[in-house]
Amino acid sequence: MKKLLILGAGTAGTMMANKMRKALSRNEWDITIVDQFKTHYYQPGFLFIPFGMYTKNDVIKPKNDFFPVGVNVIFSTINKINPEKNSVVLDDGVVLKYDQLLIATGTRTAPEETEGLTGKLWYKEIFDFYTIDGAVALASFFKTWKGGKLVVNIAELPYKCPVAPLEFVFFADAFFTERGMRDKVDITYVTPLPGAFTKPRATKMLGDLLEQKNINIVPDFNIMEVDNDNKKIIDYGGTEIPFDCLVSIPTNLGADVIETSGLGDDMNFVKTDKHTLQQVDYKNIFVIGDAANIPTSKAGSVAHFAAEIIEENMMCAIEGRELTASFDGHANCYIETGFGKGTLIDFNYDTEPLPGSFPFPGLGPFGLLKVTRTNHYGKLLFRWIYWHILLKGKEMPIDSEMQMAGKKL
Amino acid sequence: MSTKTIAGVEINVTEDGYMNDASQWSKEIAAEIAKEEGVELTDKHFELIDFIRNKVAAGEGLTLRGIGKSGVVNAKEFYQLFPGAPLKKATKIAGVPKPTSCI
Numbered sequence: 422m423k424k425l426l427i428l429g430a431g432t433a434g435t436m437m438a439n440k441m442r443k444a445l446s447r448n449e450w451d452i453t454i455v456d457q458f459k460t461h462y463y464q465p466g467f468l469f470i471p472f473g474m475y476t477k478n479d480v481i482k483p484k485n486d487f488f489p490v491g492v493n494v495i496f497s498t499i500n501k502i503n504p505e506k507n508s509v510v511l512d513d514g515v516v517l518k519y520d521q522l523l524i525a526t527g528t529r530t531a532p533e534e535t536e537g538l539t540g541k542l543w544y545k546e547i548f549d550f551y552t553i554d555g556a557v558a559l560a561s562f563f564k565t566w567k568g569g570k571l572v573v574n575i576a577e578l579p580y581k582c583p584v585a586p587l588e589f590v591f592f593a594d595a596f597f598t599e600r601g602m603r604d605k606v607d608i609t610y611v612t613p614l615p616g617a618f619t620k621p622r623a624t625k626m627l628g629d630l631l632e633q634k635n636i637n638i639v640p641d642f643n644i645m646e647v648d649n650d651n652k653k654i655i656d657y658g659g660t661e662i663p664f665d666c667l668v669s670i671p672t673n674l675g676a677d678v679i680e681t682s683g684l685g686d687d688m689n690f691v692k693t694d695k696h697t698l699q700q701v702d703y704k705n706i707f708v709i710g711d712a713a714n715i716p717t718s719k720a721g722s723v724a725h726f727a728a729e730i731i732e733e734n735m736m737c738a739i740e741g742r743e744l745t746a747s748f749d750g751h752a753n754c755y756i757e758t759g760f761g762k763g764t765l766i767d768f769n770y771d772t773e774p775l776p777g778s779f780p781f782p783g784l785g786p787f788g789l790l791k792v793t794r795t796n797h798y799g800k801l802l803f804r805w806i807y808w809h810i811l812l813k814g815k816e817m818p819i820d821s822e823m824q825m826a827g828k829k830l
Numbered sequence: 831m832s833t834k835t836i837a838g839v840e841i842n843v844t845e846d847g848y849m850n851d852a853s854q855w856s857k858e859i860a861a862e863i864a865k866e867e868g869v870e871l872t873d874k875h876f877e878l879i880d881f882i883r884n885k886v887a888a889g890e891g892l893t894l895r896g897i898g899k900s901g902v903v904n905a906k907e908f909y910q911l912f913p914g915a916p917l918k919k920a921t922k923i924a925g926v927p928k929p930t931s932c933i
Contacts, residue, residue, distance in 0.1 A: 577894075577895065613894075619930075643894050645905070657894075657905050657906050657908070657909040658916075659909075687895060687896055688895065
C-alpha cells in the first residue's frame with residue numbers, strides 16, 4: 422500500500438481528504454490525516470460574533486463529521502517533518518511514513534510577537550477576533566461598552582482573510598449606529614498598507630466607503646509596541662495612536678513544525694511554487710491553503726480553488742507524468758459593509774479586483790465592487806455551502822481559474 | 831516608462847521614480863536619489879542597501895521583519911536610517927523595484 426499523509430484538518434486539509442479519497446484507489450492508497458484539535462471552526466463566522474450576530478455554537482462542529490469513510494484520522498500535534506526520509510514524527514514519537522505529503526497546517530495568530538499586546542489589558546480592553554476566545558470576549562465587552570476610541574490595528578502582513586478587518590469596522594459602524602451611540606464611538610483603522618487595500622480600484626472603493634461611514638484611516642503604520650499604561654499604540658516611526666478599545670489583528674505565523682523542519686520562510690510559511698503548488702525542494706510534497714508562502718490571499722476561497730489544481734497535479738506526480746495544472750492565485754471574497762449589505766471582490770496573481778458581475782457575466786446575481794443586498798445574502802448563504810458542499814470536496818459552480826467575463830476593465 | 835538623468839547618467843525609471851534596471855545602479859546614483867528623499871547616505875546605509883540588493887537579486891521578498899532580521903539593523907534603526915516610509919525610500923535608493931504587498 423502507498424501512503425498519502427495530510428498534515429492539518431482545517432478547511433484545506435479536510436477538503437483534500439475528501440477529494441483524494443475519491444480520486445485514489447482504496448486498494449492501492451492509504452490516506453491518513455493528522456490534526457491537533459478535534460473541533461472544526463467556521464472561521465469566516467468569527468467576524469459576526471463580537472456584534473452578537475452569531476454565537477460560538479454557530480461556528481463549531483466536530484472535525485470527525487467531515488472526514489470520508491476510508492481515511493485514517495489521528496489527533497496529535499506534529500513534531501517534525503523529515504522530507505529526506507519521507508516521514509513525519511508525531512508528538513508521542515510515532516513515526517508516519519509517506520509516499521505523498523500534503524501540508525495544510527495553516528496559520529495562527531501570534532500576539533506575543535508585538536511587545537505589550539498581551540499585557541495587562543489583553544482581553545480586558547485589547548482583543549482579537551481571529552480566535553474564538555477573542556471574538557467571544559469582545560462580544561461581551563461590546564455589550565456594556567459606553568463608547569470611546571475604537572482602534573482596529575493590523576500588526577503585520579500577510580494576515581488571513583485580508584478583508585475581515587475592513588468588514589469589522591463596517592460592522593462596528595452599523596452596530597453602534599443601531600444602538601444609538603455612534604456619536605460616542607470614534608473608529609480608526611490603522612494599517613501597514615498605504616491605503617484601505619492593496620490594489621488601486623479596490624483601495625479607492627473601500628477607502629471611499631470608510632470615508633462615507635466616518636471611519637478614520639491611518640496608513641503606513643508598522644506597530645512597534647502597545648503601551649498598556651497610557652493606552653496607545655506606537656509605530657517604529659514614533660507615531661502614537663491612543664485607544665479606549667484596541668482590536669488587534671496580530672502577526673500571523675505558519676505552524677511551528679514548519680520552522681523546526683526547515684521548510685519555511687522567516688514567518689514559517691512553506692516555500693511553495695506559486696503555480697504547481699509543490700514545495701520548492703521536494704517533489705512529493707504539495708502545500709495548500711494558508712500554510713503556503715504563495716503571493717495571494719490567505720483565505721478559504723484560495724484553498725478551495727487551489728484544491729482542484731493540487732488534485733490534478735498530485736495525480737500527475739503519482740503517475741509519473743508532467744504536472745499539467747497551474748494555479749493563478751484566484752481569490753474571491755464577500756465583504757460585509759454593514760446595514761444588511763455587502764460587496765464582492767474576485768482577483769488573482771495578475772488581475773486586480775475589478776467591477777462587474779459574478780459569477781454569470783451581466784446577470785450576477787452578485788455585483789463586483791458594488792454594495793448590494795444580494796452580496797450580503799451571498800455571504801450568509803456561504804456558511805451553509807461551507808459545511809455541506811465545500812468541506813466535503815463537492816463540485817461548486819465556480820471555476821477554479823479566475824474568469825475575465827463579467828469584469829469591466 | 832520614462833527616463834531621468836541622475837548623476838549624469840540616463841536611467842530608466844517608473845512613474846513613481848523607481849529604477850527599472852538594477853544593473854544601471856551605482857553609488858553615485860544612490861546618493862543623488864537619497865538627496866531627493868532627504869537622506870544623507872552613510873556606510874551603514876550602504877551596508878543595508880547591499881543586503882537589499884542581494885535579497886532582490888535572489889528573488890526574495892522584502893519585509894520590515896526581514897530587514898529587522900538582516901543582522902545589519904533592527905526595525906527601529908531602519909526607521910532612523912530612512913525616516914518616514916523606510917521600505918519605500920530604501921528600495922528606491924537601492925535601485926530595486928518598489929516592494930508590493932499582496933494580501
